[in-house]
Amino acid sequence: MAITEMDELASLIELREDEKAWDSSGESTLPLLISDDMVSLLPIEAIRKQFVPSQKENEDTIGSLDPQEEKEHQGTERLVHRYRNRAAFFTTDRCFAYCRHCFRRRFTGHLSGPANEKEIKEAAKYIKEHNEIREVLLTGGDIFTLSDEKIDSMLSIFKTSCPNVIFRLCTRSVAVYPERITENLIRIIKKHMYGAPFFLMTQFNHPAELTEKAVHAVSLFIDSGIPAYNQSVLLKGVNDDEKTLIELSDNLLMARIKPYYLFQGDPVRGTAHLRVSIERGLEIEKNIRKELSGLGMPQYTADLPQGGGKVILTHTYYKGSVNDNGKERYIFETPDGEMRYYPE
Numbered sequence: 140m141a142i143t144e145m146d147e148l149a150s151l152i153e154l155r156e157d158e159k160a161w162d163s164s165g166e167s168t169l170p171l172l173i174s175d176d177m178v179s180l181l182p183i184e185a186i187r188k189q190f191v192p193s194q195k196e197n198e199d200t201i202g203s204l205d206p207q208e209e210k211e212h213q214g215t216e217r218l219v220h221r222y223r224n225r226a227a228f229f230t231t232d233r234c235f236a237y238c239r240h241c242f243r244r245r246f247t248g249h250l251s252g253p254a255n256e257k258e259i260k261e262a263a264k265y266i267k268e269h270n271e272i273r274e275v276l277l278t279g280g281d282i283f284t285l286s287d288e289k290i291d292s293m294l295s296i297f298k299t300s301c302p303n304v305i306f307r308l309c310t311r312s313v314a315v316y317p318e319r320i321t322e323n324l325i326r327i328i329k330k331h332m333y334g335a336p337f338f339l340m341t342q343f344n345h346p347a348e349l350t351e352k353a354v355h356a357v358s359l360f361i362d363s364g365i366p367a368y369n370q371s372v373l374l375k376g377v378n379d380d381e382k383t384l385i386e387l388s389d390n391l392l393m394a395r396i397k398p399y400y401l402f403q404g405d406p407v408r409g410t411a412h413l414r415v416s417i418e419r420g421l422e423i424e425k426n427i428r429k430e431l432s433g434l435g436m437p438q439y440t441a442d443l444p445q446g447g448g449k450v451i452l453t454h455t456y457y458k459g460s461v462n463d464n465g466k467e468r469y470i471f472e473t474p475d476g477e478m479r480y481y482p483e
């Protein structure tokens with residue numbers, strides 16, 4: 140059974156002082172929940188850091204609870220419409236395991252539960268009425284914590300109302316509870332695959348999460364015609380080194396998953412101890428780009444505070460221009476640090 144109490148955890152691993160001192164009663168606290176698959180990986184430090192709570196969460200007072208001000212961009216009760224052509228629907232607040240770095244802590248695991256029929260219909264109506272919306276993220280929480288019946292009825296409502304909208308199925312279940320991806324679930328999703336494709340959006344942060352079972356779970360989607368993209372979070376002590384990220388990308392590609400984003404950790408209260416400086420992040424981005432193919436390279440991205448939206452963070456190779464005897468020439472730095480001039 141999944142772990143929900145510190146006592147249970149203490150009988151499995153030797154807890155450290157900061158873990159023992161975790162206070163589960165704070166405003167910014169995320170519940171403790173670690174799935175069996177992740178419990179078995181806890182000996183790996185990178186997994187432990189992602190799932191075992193620490194008192195450091197309670198000590199963080201800098202971050203905001205809703206740094207992206209998603210509340211300000213609410214289309215309906217469960218729908219955030221922040222970008223003109225896409226929106227995010229919160230299917231449920233539940234996950235199979237709660238990541239200590241979760242940026243949606245104000246919402247995740249706080250008992251609002253699955254979206255009800257009224258909320259789904261409201262969102263479907265909103266999306267239909269805003270025909271500039273081309274893509275909808277079915278996120279949360281984790282959509283696959285919902286029952287097969289609930290997923291069936293949700294997709295049915297959405298697809299009937301807006302058949303030509305692309306729906307992204309955002310889930311961490313393939314990593315933390317791959318058994319959830321059953322033939323029946325895939326059959327239900329395929330039933331609603333008309334008018335526009337589905338995309339699977341996974342979250343793998345460390346190569347150890349790409350177990351044989353996880354890779355198999357993802358393959359069920361891909362084999363059904365649903366492409367898979369991965370969103371990682373850059374996390375201190377988990378994947379903030381070049382070697383780990385390169386291995387992660389290699390393993391993702393071997394599993395036919397395209398590395399899509401590498402997120403800078405949002406300034407969410409309770410996650411400061413897991414954040415990496417943007418300066419170091421940019422250095423990592425530059426270094427791994429030299430080692431990875433275009434397919435393997437994720438976009439290092441920050442979600443700006445006050446609803447500023449996502450921006451790509453990248454080392455800039457373009458260094459300006461010079462006027463050379465009346466001719467304008469661009470100056471570039473090569474990935475190896477040399478200079479090159481590029482004619483206008």
Ligand SMILES: *Cc1c(COP(=O)(O)O)cnc(C)c1O
Pocket residue numbers: 219220221222225226227276449
């Ligand atoms: C990230 C995000 C999206 C999707 O953005 P992409 O850059 O297309 O992946 C849509 N809506 C919200 C609210 C988001 O945070």
Ligand code: SF4
Pocket residue numbers: 233234236237238240241242243247279280281311
């Ligand atoms: S799976 Fe996603 S929503 Fe759930 S706790 Fe992890 S980061 Fe948060």
